[in-house]
Amino acid sequence: MTDARRFEATVLPLLDAAHNLARWLLRDAAAAEDAVQEAALRAFRYFGSLRAGEDAKPWFLGIVRNACFTALARERGRADVTLLDEDGWEKLEARSPNPGPDPLAALGARREQVLVDAALRALTPPMREVIVLRELEGLDYRDIALVAGIPIGTVMSRLSRARAQLKRQLSLAGLP
């Protein structure tokens, strides 16, 4: 099997997870598609760095999240600097508040979905990242640490803060 074939067999099945992560991080359909395409090309170029027997999912999702965070920084007018620190994100978030539920989507969707999506969108990207990877993609702590490039202890503390914020917001909205 050629490298290209091996790559397709390894990475194409991961596109759903990749796109879900990108879409949740970037909150924009076109930007998410761009980020996934960019990540796929980059992954192909560096396919050799994936060791034999290494799980491709955290490896590829790590490349996807890097593409997303670069795009997020670019979108906020900081083309040359990728701010990855949580403090940095909180400052940026304060300047450009979360857009809230999409009114068109809200029309057809069920109330729970609108509320849950809005609560997820209200998290800062680093917190949204760990929640999406844990709760929607079902990754374990070790893989989340690999994807986000943070220690496992940070994964756990970030997850617990994100969960607390989600519970608070959803309870206020009268869920479950």
Next chain:
Amino acid sequence: MNDDDLTRLLLQHASRHPAGDGLRAKVRTQLTLQAASQEALPVRPRWRQRLALLTRIHPGIAGVGGLAAGVALTLLAVFIGPRLAPDGPLPDELVAAHVRALQVGPLYEVASSDRHTVKPWFQGRLDYAPTVLDTPALREQGFTLLGGRVQAVQGRPTAVLAYQLRLHKIDLYQWPAERGSAPERLQRRGFHLVRWSDGATQFWTVSDVDGAELERFAAAWRAAAAAH
């Protein structure tokens, strides 16, 4: 609400965004193009293969060729060798890259006070894993990690870490190497360079701080790497 209630809520109600057929098609197309462009690259035969080819034509050439090549190499080494700088144009290229980064930027593409955010940033951008250090020992000696970037050196994407010492910027370039070597100081156009190798990685550091300070940085970094 406990954690399980929250997990259930998220699993049941959060929107999922699977990749659409359009995206799949785009990714496949790009991959095909990329693979095709890589295959189309002409591969230049290495000199060993060329020599092997030559000897296959006439076995006699191997002996004669070897002798002639030996004589030519000796002459080259005696007459031209000492005039060439041992590192060729590399130090000049590194100084130019350092100046370019200072002038037009970016000095760093990932800014961070934490090596845990610098290291993963390199993931997927390079075909090797650079060592990223930001230890208390380095900070105590005044060397603060500003961030990292990828820059072409000798036509290859190369990991660069940017450190700060007071108002000076120090760039640290690193790439895979096979031979170890002790630190050595050079000077080009008013900039100082210190290079060393730990046997697996070649390091070059460039800055406008004075030579002794740059050697102090190299020593501190090597000590931090050894303790890492």
